[in-house]
Amino acid sequence: MANHKSALKRAGQNTRRRLRxxxxxxxxxxxxKDVRLAVAENAEDRDMRLNAAKSDIDKAAKKGVLHKKTAARKISRLAKLANTQQA
Incomplete structure (x- = not known):
């Protein structure tokens, strides 16, 4: 465990960030997972779930949890999956 005051503070910050x-x-x-299940089941609300997933992924990228290119790749693959099932 940390001994200095700044190191103790840093450990606490790291714990909070990890949980968030x-x-x-x-x-x-x-x-x-919701989008993949909706596509597999040919659900009617597939587009709504896709938009919700896009929003969640973009928020994660904005917060720095995901890299912006990782987020773009995930969104692209989900959209591609949903579009191939529509045709």
């Missing part, structure tokens, strides 16, 4: 990042990533994973 974990929550954001879990939300992203669940949104992606």
């Amino acid at each position: 990042n974990k929550a954001v990533l879990t939300r992203v994973k669940n949104a992606i």
Whole structure:
């Protein structure tokens, strides 16, 4: 464990950020899973779920949890999946 006051503060910040990042990533994973299930089931609300997933992924990128190019890649792959099932 840290001994200096600044190191103790830094450890606390890291813990809080880790928990926040974990929550954001879990939300992203669940949104992606919802889109994949909607596509597999040919659900009517596929586009609504896709838009919600795009929003969650963009928010994660904005907060720095995901790199912006990683977020773009995930969105692109989900959109591609949804569009191939529509045709």
